[in-house]
Amino acid sequence: MAVPKHKISKSKRGMRRAHQSLLLNNMLLINKRTGEKNLYHHISTDGFYRGKNILYKVTQNNN
Known part of the structure; x- marks a missing residue:
């Protein structure tokens, strides 16, 4: 399982998500x-x- 070595500050986390x-x-x-x-x-x-x-075919009326 992956575990972070250091705490990610709120600033760095925000920069990553920006x-x-x-x-x-x-x-x-x-x-x-x-x-x-x-x-x-x-x-x-x-x-x-x-x-x-x-989506829709255009039909012509020949009346």
């Missing part, structure tokens, strides 16, 4: 169609990815 909050903010983008925030490389809630409809 990047965790920064990563999520940098990975968000604003969807141009809906204005919602999405993660990169993920499909938006309306089924679009990189401007293309992925």
